[in-house]
Amino acid sequence: xxxxxxxxxxxxxxxxxxxxxxxxxxxxxxLDFARALPDTRVFYAVxxxxxxxxxxxxxxxxxxxxxxxxxxIEMAMAAGATPDRISxxxxxxxxxxxxxAFALGVRLYAVDCTDEVEKVARAAPGxxxxxxxxxxxxxxxxxxxxxxxxxxxxAVDVLEHAxxxxxxxxxxxxxxxxxxGNTEAWDQALASAAGIFRECAERGISLSMVNLGxxxxxxxxxxxxxxxxxxxxxxxxxxxxxxxxxxxxxxEPGRGMVGNAGIIEAEVVLISKKSASDEVRWxxxxxxxxxxxxxxxxxxxxxxxxTPRDGDAVEPCVLAGPTCDSADVLYEKVPYPLPVxxxxxxxxxxxxxxxxxTTYSAVAFNGFPPLKAYHI
Ligand SMILES: *Cc1c(COP(=O)(O)O)cnc(C)c1O
Numbered sequence: 001x002x003x004x005x006x007x008x009x010x011x012x013x014x015x016x017x018x019x020x021x022x023x024x025x026x027x028x029x030x031l032d033f034a035r036a037l038p039d040t041r042v043f044y045a046v047x048x049x050x051x052x053x054x055x056x057x058x059x060x061x062x063x064x065x066x067x068x069x070x071x072x073i074e075m076a077m078a079a080g081a082t083p084d085r086i087s088x089x090x091x092x093x094x095x096x097x098x099x100x101a102f103a104l105g106v107r108l109y110a111v112d113c114t115d116e117v118e119k120v121a122r123a124a125p126g127x128x129x130x131x132x133x134x135x136x137x138x139x140x141x142x143x144x145x146x147x148x149x150x151x152x153x154x155a156v157d158v159l160e161h162a163x164x165x166x167x168x169x170x171x172x173x174x175x176x177x178x179x180x181g182n183t184e185a186w187d188q189a190l191a192s193a194a195g196i197f198r199e200c201a202e203r204g205i206s207l208s209m210v211n212l213g214x215x216x217x218x219x220x221x222x223x224x225x226x227x228x229x230x231x232x233x234x235x236x237x238x239x240x241x242x243x244x245x246x247x248x249x250x251x252e253p254g255r256g257m258v259g260n261a262g263i264i265e266a267e268v269v270l271i272s273k274k275s276a277s278d279e280v281r282w283x284x285x286x287x288x289x290x291x292x293x294x295x296x297x298x299x300x301x302x303x304x305x306x307t308p309r310d311g312d313a314v315e316p317c318v319l320a321g322p323t324c325d326s327a328d329v330l331y332e333k334v335p336y337p338l339p340v341x342x343x344x345x346x347x348x349x350x351x352x353x354x355x356x357x358t359t360y361s362a363v364a365f366n367g368f369p370p371l372k373a374y375h376i
Contacts, residue, residue, distance in 0.1 A: 001306070001349065005263055008376055017266040017287040018372040021049070021354050023057050025261035030061050033216075033253055036231030040249040043087055045214050046072045048254030048355040049262070053375035055079030058257075066252040070100045077104065089173075089211075089252065091116060091132050091148050098123035110173060110211075112150045114161045121165035128170035129162045130211055131155040133196070135189050140177020140215060142300050149174060152192040156199045163205045171209030171247065172196050178255055179301065180215035183225050183233040187240070194241035209248040210238075216251075218259025218352050221302050227256065255355040262354025264292065264371075268346045269322055280335055281317045283342065288321010288328040292353070292371040294360035296330040306349040309339035317342075323366045 002022045009020060033042050043066040044058050050072060055065070059080035067073045068090035076086050083105030088098070091112040098109065102124035109120045112132045120129055133152050137143025150158065159169040172193040176185040190210070197207050212234060217224040238246050270284040287293060295301040305319075316335035321328040330336075361371035 001263060001351065004376055008374065009265055014372070016369065016372060017264055017285075017291060018374060019262050019264050019292070019353060019357055021051070021054065021258065021262040021373065021375045023053060023261070023375055026054055026057055026258055026354075027061065029257050029261065030058060030063060032227045033251065033257070036227040037234065037249070037251060040212070040251050043089070043250050043252045044257055045252045045254030046076060047359060049258040050075050050359065051373060051375050052079060054258060055081075064250070070097050073101055073104055073106060083107070093119065095119040095123050102127065108170070111158060111162065112148060114158055117158055117162045117165065117167065121162070121167055126166060126168070128168040130171040130173045130209060131158045132173045133189065133192055135174045135176050137177030139180055139182035139185050141179035141181070142295060143177040144175050152196055155196050156203070159196070159200055159207065160203055160205060169200065169205050169207060171207045171211060173211030173213060175213035176215040178215055179217045181217060181224060183229045185215065186212060186234045187237040190237045190241045197242070197247070207247070209250065212249055212251045214252045214254050214256070216253045216256030218255050218355065220352050221304050257355070259352050259355040262352075262357070264350040264353040264357065266348050266350060268342060268344055268348060271342065271344055281315065282320060283317045283338060284320050284322060285348065286322050287350075287371070288323055288330060290323050290325070290328060290362040290365040291321060291368060292357035292361035293321070293330060293350070295356050299331055299333055302331070303353060304351040305336065305338070306351065307339055307342055308346055309341045312339040312341045314338055315340050323368065325365070
């Protein structure tokens with residue numbers, strides 16, 4: 001909680017939950033990334049928080065942008081990014097969207113199979129492509145599964161196919177899983193990437209770039225390593241696997257860029273028990289899974305929650321949202337300790353919510369409006 005956010009909330013009069021993001025924190029995060037990985041270009045993952053204020057700030061600081069749709073490309077450009085600073089990093093694209101991105105000037109595309117390469121070759125002739133490889137996401141609290149990427153051996157064929165079709169086979173990408181707590185998680189993927197570089201070289205294709213993806217964590221309830229620790233671990237892994245031929249690198253931080261910059265203020269709507277002897281109280285907030293806290297799915301992300309009664313005795317509570325959907329429960333498998341004195345009408349602060357909240361909030365499920373956000 002920064003003084004600026006505290007001041008803003010003191011003066012806020014509107015009803016309903018809201019996210020407040022302190023742009024000074026985003027600026028500090030960007031500078032920390034730039035310092036920790038000095039030879040790496042930063043492509044901010046727009047989906048984490050696409051507000052114009054965040055994008056404009058980052059564009060001004062020199063950031064590039066990783067986008068997943070034409071709309072995100074247009075948002076980055078509206079914020080001042082030139083198309084040479086934008087990658088179309090989604091491996092799943094309609095051919096006509098590739099064509100629209102190409103018309104806007106975007107020249108860098110992600111692929112993970114030969115059919116996607118063919119789309120890019122037709123709709124964005126001569127563009128650069130990087131091939132995403134699978135990564136198991138071990139050590140991540142929000143792993144990205146097998147949806148994206150291919151096996152390293154197939155990546156060589158995909159890149160060769162791109163080369164044959166007149167594209168520039170530019171490099172390899174991976175994502176070690178979001179909220180990655182292990183600073184060594186990049187090592188295995190970099191070993192695979194180096195292998196792909198070697199095999200492509202044997203086929204006469206010289207790759208230049210490794211996209212190290214995101215995964216840099218935000219502090220929730222547990223401490224996380226500082227970004228410097230990630231930077232040095234990644235640099236050592238690059239040296240280990242690429243020797244003195246270290247490729248160009250980029251990172252795509254999302255959560256690590258904006259997560260700790262935001263706080264959601266919410267209100268306790270109801271506190272109840274299911275029976276007279278129930279030991280666990282149910283605490284219902286005016287925000288839940290459909291109001292922006294979707295990352296509580298499977299209780300994956302556990303947000304720190306502050307109340308005006310902190311310091312009083314606590315007891316385990318089930319925490320739930322306000323909608324008429326039984327999936328709208330935030331923490332139940334592992335109940336959340338909250339003060340016994342917590343009361344209906346109390347305001348609570350949900351920390352670390354600058355990333356992956358506004359974009360997840362429903363348009364009007366049960367008539368609840370989408371999460372209001374203020375970027376100050
Ligand atoms: C979502 C995403 C990111 C951002 O990941 P974080 O873990 O939030 O840093 C980076 N790259 C790609 C391709 C993504 O889809």
